[in-house]
Structure formats: structure tokens, C-alpha cells
Amino acid sequence: MPRxxxxxxxxxxEPDRVHRRVYADxxxxxxxxxxIFHKVWIYVGHGSQVPKPGDYYTAQVGRxxxxxxxxxxxxxxxxxxxxxxxxxxxxxxxHGNVGKAFMCSYHSWQFxxxxxxxxxxxxxxxxxxxxxxxxxxxxxxxAARVESYRGFVFASLAKDGPxxxxxxxxxxxxxxxxxDRAPEGEVExxxxxxxxxxxxxxxxxxxxxxxxxxxxxxxEAAGRAAFDVEKDxxxxxxxxxxxxxxxxxxxxxxxxxxxxxxxxxxxxxxLLQGYMGLRPRDPDTLAYEAVMRKHYGAKRAEEILSVNIxxxxxxxxxxxxxxxxxxxxxxxxxxxxxxxxxWHFRLKGAxxxxxxxxxxYYNLVxxxxxxxxxxxxxxFWKCHQGLASDGGDWVSFHRNAGQDDEENGVIKSRLGTSxxxxxxxxxxxxxxxxSGR
Amino acid sequence: xxxxxAKRPVAKKKIKPGKAVAATPKPASANGVDVQRxxxxxxxxxxxxxxxRRWGDYIGLFAExxxxxxxxxxxxxxxxxxxxxxxxDRDLMTVRMKRLTHPHAWSQSPLWGTSxxxxxxxxxxxxxxxxxxxxxxxxxxxxxRRETSRHFAGSYxxxxxxxxxxxxxxxxxVDMVNGQGPYDYVLQAWV
Numbered sequence: 088m089p090r091x092x093x094x095x096x097x098x099x100x101e102p103d104r105v106h107r108r109v110y111a112d113x114x115x116x117x118x119x120x121x122x123i124f125h126k127v128w129i130y131v132g133h134g135s136q137v138p139k140p141g142d143y144y145t146a147q148v149g150r151x152x153x154x155x156x157x158x159x160x161x162x163x164x165x166x167x168x169x170x171x172x173x174x175x176x177x178x179x180x181x182h183g184n185v186g187k188a189f190m191c192s193y194h195s196w197q198f199x200x201x202x203x204x205x206x207x208x209x210x211x212x213x214x215x216x217x218x219x220x221x222x223x224x225x226x227x228x229x230a231a232r233v234e235s236y237r238g239f240v241f242a243s244l245a246k247d248g249p250x251x252x253x254x255x256x257x258x259x260x261x262x263x264x265x266x267d268r269a270p271e272g273e274v275e276x277x278x279x280x281x282x283x284x285x286x287x288x289x290x291x292x293x294x295x296x297x298x299x300x301x302x303x304x305x306x307e308a309a310g311r312a313a314f315d316v317e318k319d320x321x322x323x324x325x326x327x328x329x330x331x332x333x334x335x336x337x338x339x340x341x342x343x344x345x346x347x348x349x350x351x352x353x354x355x356x357x358l359l360q361g362y363m364g365l366r367p368r369d370p371d372t373l374a375y376e377a378v379m380r381k382h383y384g385a386k387r388a389e390e391i392l393s394v395n396i397x398x399x400x401x402x403x404x405x406x407x408x409x410x411x412x413x414x415x416x417x418x419x420x421x422x423x424x425x426x427x428x429x430w431h432f433r434l435k436g437a438x439x440x441x442x443x444x445x446x447x448y449y450n451l452v453x454x455x456x457x458x459x460x461x462x463x464x465x466x467f468w469k470c471h472q473g474l475a476s477d478g479g480d481w482v483s484f485h486r487n488a489g490q491d492d493e494e495n496g497v498i499k500s501r502l503g504t505s506x507x508x509x510x511x512x513x514x515x516x517x518x519x520x521x522s523g524r
Numbered sequence: 525x526x527x528x529x530a531k532r533p534v535a536k537k538k539i540k541p542g543k544a545v546a547a548t549p550k551p552a553s554a555n556g557v558d559v560q561r562x563x564x565x566x567x568x569x570x571x572x573x574x575x576x577r578r579w580g581d582y583i584g585l586f587a588e589x590x591x592x593x594x595x596x597x598x599x600x601x602x603x604x605x606x607x608x609x610x611x612x613d614r615d616l617m618t619v620r621m622k623r624l625t626h627p628h629a630w631s632q633s634p635l636w637g638t639s640x641x642x643x644x645x646x647x648x649x650x651x652x653x654x655x656x657x658x659x660x661x662x663x664x665x666x667x668x669r670r671e672t673s674r675h676f677a678g679s680y681x682x683x684x685x686x687x688x689x690x691x692x693x694x695x696x697x698v699d700m701v702n703g704q705g706p707y708d709y710v711l712q713a714w715v
Contacts, residue, residue, distance in 0.1 A: 312622030
């Protein structure tokens with residue numbers, strides 16, 4: 088059996104349970120950086136974050152600090168945030184515009200916005216040396232591969248591997264559902280990123296995204312509080328704003344969550360069906376649906392509007408909530424520290440009232456003053472504490488194991504509370520971690 | 525690499541030194557009442573109520589149409605239609621209170637407390653007709669939760685409506701100096 092530092096990776100993952108070391112062992116985390124985050128497609132950002140030439144945004148891919156930048160020809164490049172001369176970071180701010188060229192603040196080397204070296208001061212000093220300014224290693228190093236799907240930009244730091252669309256497979260429905268809901272077929276990012284750090288392993292967050300067993304328990308307090316106020320507003324005014332329902336939906340009892348199916352794709356991606364009933368019959372929704380029919384025709388508009396998704400998880404680092412245009416990028420910082428970067432989008436061509444729904448969810452659920460994630464993060468911390476202890480070795484994913492339907496590599500759980508999404512994530516995890524070992 | 529060096533961007537506007545600011549602002553008073561002292565007492569009482577976790581009393585400081593607002597970024601001039609960290613009317617504040625006091629608000633189980641200091645209180649505007657004021661101040665909040673301290677600091681702008689029973693808040697704007705950095709855990713209550 089291949090081993091790394093005494094680690095028997097395949098021994099840590101069984102079809103229905105995993106060893107706690109996959110969450111708590113810093114050595115496993117190091118291997119994850121190399122074998123997963125520095126290899127597969129990792130989300131960098133959305134093209135609308137950098138609308139003009141010279142606009143850039145920094146992003147972490149695994150452990151690598153990268154820059155997403157729009158070049159003068161309109162193409163988006165992803166470069167290492169590092170000067171090839173003496174290694175200084177090129178962009179110290181999180182985002183901005185570099186104008187025509189990047190300039191290193193240390194010795195004033197300049198680079199075009201595709202990373203190619205543009206000028207070196209007193210360049211004659213390199214004459215007769217082993218380094219020619221024409222060498223590719225005098226330019227900023229690009230990510231090995233960059234691809235985008237409907238404006239969502241991904242980078243892979245490995246030269247070889249499947250294309251982005253091959254990697255996403257059918258799970259690209261997360262992006263399709265979000266973009267198709269825009270009458271113009273495109274979304275535009277709202278330039279604000281909420282960032283929250285959780286004291287737990289990154290995989291605990293991913294598992295929770297499709298865990299239909301937890302909302303009724305974890306979010307009981309927030310759900311109940313919102314339900315009470317929602318009823319009170321209805322008594323006073325007849326109708327409460329829709330965003331109360333985002334929160335009060337968490338009072339749905341545990342047994343009801345079984346009605347929502349999960350769909351589990353290759354490479355660890357998974358989908359949870361919608362439960363919030365986001366197609367009300369109020370005047371705003373009807374006006375929006377009329378715009379959709381105008382752009383797409385009645386048949387296609389109906390197809391788009393009847394898609395019913397809650398979350399799509401794009402393994403290993405992205406959660407897309409397409410009907411409310413929310414996106415959470417997961418950036419592992421250490422074995423027990425994880426950053427989430429949270430964004431939301433406007434549907435191009437949709438009425439303002441529809442954007443306000445997305446905004447309501449963003450503010451109430453995804454802001455740093457979240458009424459919901461406060462209790463999730465508490466549980467994630469507790470999980471990590473327990474998994475770092477010697478109180479037991481195995482984490483159980485036995486729920487409804489062996490009772491799911493598989494067809495062409497896609498696993499559909501008959502019940503919403505099946506632990507199929509966790510089993511699916513670890514199926515991908517061990518495939519990526521143990522490949523070549 | 526034969527390209528011309530890109531010019532460094534230069535600041536276009538010349539920056540001039542500003543005019544001297546009067547060291548002592550005019551004493552704010554209305555009909556002989558010391559407004560400065562009144563608003564200070566109001567802000568100090570609000571901080572005490574918050575640190576005492578008296579959530580209901582805290583909401584009671586707000587007018588019926590009042591808002592507690594923490595913008596997502598300092599340039600914002602309105603919370604309407606814009607991302608905010610908090611943008612809560614009294615109904616949403618009531619949801620927050622009810623969550624905090626629910627026995628199953630799991631994140632409330634560790635020992636948790638705050639201490640607010642409010643200072644640099646300046647009455648910026650005063651309406652001579654009704655006594656309403658706009659007040660700017662600075663705050664520093666230390667929070668202790670599960671063995672860890674966090675610090676938040678920034679400015680408050682209170683829009684206070686004068687009524688028979690004292691001031692009530694129509695808008696409280698909170699801008700934290702460290703509000704745009706990554707949050708280590710989240711904010712459970714108003715700052």
C-alpha cells in the first residue's frame with residue numbers, strides 16, 4: 088500500500104465512513120493542497136469583477152496568491168502575484184486597476200497586463216549574464232490553465248487534466264440556472280465580498296451545504312424567531328416581506344426534509360433541490376416572468392423558471408445558490424481554519440424587485456452579521472474539536488447507504504436526508520488524493 | 525520587450541492644507557438645555573443597555589420607523605438596495621432579539637460579553653424647530669467569547685428625534701474601521 092509519512096490514505100476512507108484524520112491531520116491538509124487545490128479547477132472570480140483593461144482582483148488558489156486581471160485585448164488572465172526578479176508581491180491591495188502595466192514597487196520592473204515583461208530599468212546590466220530579459224521566466228508566471236464558464240473564471244495550476252466543462256460535467260447546471268434566470272442570459276457581480284473565517288476544516292463546511300438533517304436543529308432559534316415576527320407582521324399588515332420566509336423556512340421539521348432529493352455527480356459535485364418555494368405569485372414575480380417570456384419565448388421561459396434548486400456544490404471549493412444568485416468560495420487557510428468569500432449577483436435585464444430578493448438573502452443569511460451562519464459556525468467549531476480528539480476514530484455517513492439510485496455515474500438519493508452527498512464528496516476526495524499513489 | 529515604459533499614475537489634484545478647524549465647537553444648546561450633555565448621556569445609556577444584553581430596551585431606543593445600519597463599505601450613502609452588514613428596522617431587530625434569547629441559539633451558550641466605550645461626541649446638526657439632532661461619535665467595543673477577545677472600533681452617526689420622553693433614534697449608522705476585513709466568526713448582536 089502506498090504511504091506518505093505513514094499515512095495509508097485509502098485506509099482513511101470507506102464507502103460509508105471516514106477516519107477523523109482526514110479532517111484533523113495537518114499532513115493530510117498539506118497533501119490536499121498539492122493533490123487537490125493545486126491540481127483541479129479552482130474558482131478564481133467572475134469576469135464582471137474586472138470589467139476594464141488593467142482591472143485586477145487578487146485570489147488565493149490553494150496556497151498560491153494569484154491575480155485575476157483583464158488584459159488590453161479584453162481577455163482575463165490569472166497570474167501568480169509575484170515579481171520574477173526578486174519575488175516581491177506585485178499587487179498589495181485586494182483589487183484595483185494597474186493601468187497599462189503592472190509595476191513592481193521594489194525595482195520598478197514592468198509587465199503588461201497579460202504578465203509579459205514590458206521594461207526593466209537599466210536593462211543593459213543583464214548583457215553578458217545568464218539571464219536574458221527575453222526569457223519567459225522574466226515574465227510574471229501565469230496559472231497553468233485558465234478557463235471560464237458563463238463568466239465564472241477558474242484556474243488550474245496543473246498543465247494536464249480535464250477541461251473545465253469536463254470537470255464540472257452536469258453540475259454546471261448551477262451556473263446555467265443562475266445565468267438563465269437573467270432575461271439577458273448573463274449575471275453581473277455586485278462588487279462587495281463578505282469574508283468570514285471559521286475555525287474548522289474546509290470539508291466540514293462543504294458537507295454542511297447539502298446536509299438536510301441539520302437546518303431544523305441548528306437553525307431552530309433563528310427560524311422560530313423569524314416565524315414569530317413574520318406572523319406578527321402578517322397580522323398587522325396582511326403580508327410580510329419574502330425575506331422573512333428565507334429564515335422561517337428553517338422551521339420546516341426534520342421529517343419534511345426527506346422530500347427534497349439530492350443529485351450527486353462525478354468529481355464530488357452535488358445538488359440539493361429547492362425547498363423555499365421561490366416562485367410566489369406576487370406582482371413582482373409575475374412582472375419578471377413576463378420579461379422572461381419576452382426574451383426567451385413562453386416554452387423556454389417556463390423551462391428555466393421551473394428548475395428547482397437550492398444549492399449546487401462544485402467540489403472542492405464553491406457553493407452556488409443559483410435561484411438567489413449567491414456564491415460562496417471556500418479558501419482553506421489551514422487544517423482548522425477556513426475562509427469563505429461570499430458574493431451575490433444581479434440578473435441582467437431583470438426588474439430591481441428581483442435583485443432585492445437576492446440582496447435580502449445576502450444581507451440576512453450571508454453577511455458577517457448573519458442570523459443563520461452564527462449557529463453553523465458554532466457547530467463546525469464543535470465538530471472540529473471532536474474530530475481532533477481521541478474520543479472516536481470514525482465519522483459516520485451510513486444514513487441510507489446502499490439505498491441510492493445510480494445511473495451513468497450520477498447518484499440520486501431518494502431521500503433528502505440521505506448522507507449520499509458526503510459519501511460522494513469522499514469518493515471524489517480519495518480519487519484525487521490517491522491518484523498516482 | 526521593446527515597449528515604452530508605462531507612465532506612473534500621478535495624482536491630478538493638488539492637495540492643499542485645510543483651513544484651521546475651530547478648536548472648540550459652539551456649545552450646543554436649545555432653550556437653555558445643554559444638548560451636548562443630553563446626547564452624551566443618551567449614547568452612554570445606549571452602550572450600557574447593549575453591554576447589559578437588554579435587547580428589548582435597546583430596540584426601544586429606536587423610533588417606530590428607525591433603522592440600525594452598518595453599511596458594507598464606507599462610501600455608501602444609503603442602505604436601500606445596497607449590501608449591508610446590518611440594515612434592520614424594528615421588526616428585523618426583533619428577529620435578532622428573539623434568536624439571541626431562544627434557548628436553542630447554540631452560539632449563545634459559551635460565555636459571551638461586550639464592553640463599549642463611546643467618545644468624541646459632536647453635535648453636527650441641530651434643528652431649531654423641533655430639537656432633532658445629528659450626532660457623530662467614536663466607539664470601541666471589546667468582545668469576549670469563549671476564551672477569545674475581539675476588538676471593533678469606528679464611528680457612530682445617530683439621527684435623534686426629540687420627543688416628550690427624550691431622544692429616539694431614527695437612524696444609527698455604524699462604520700467600523702475593521703469592518704471590511706475578514707471576520708473571525710460573525711457578529712451576533714448590534715455593535
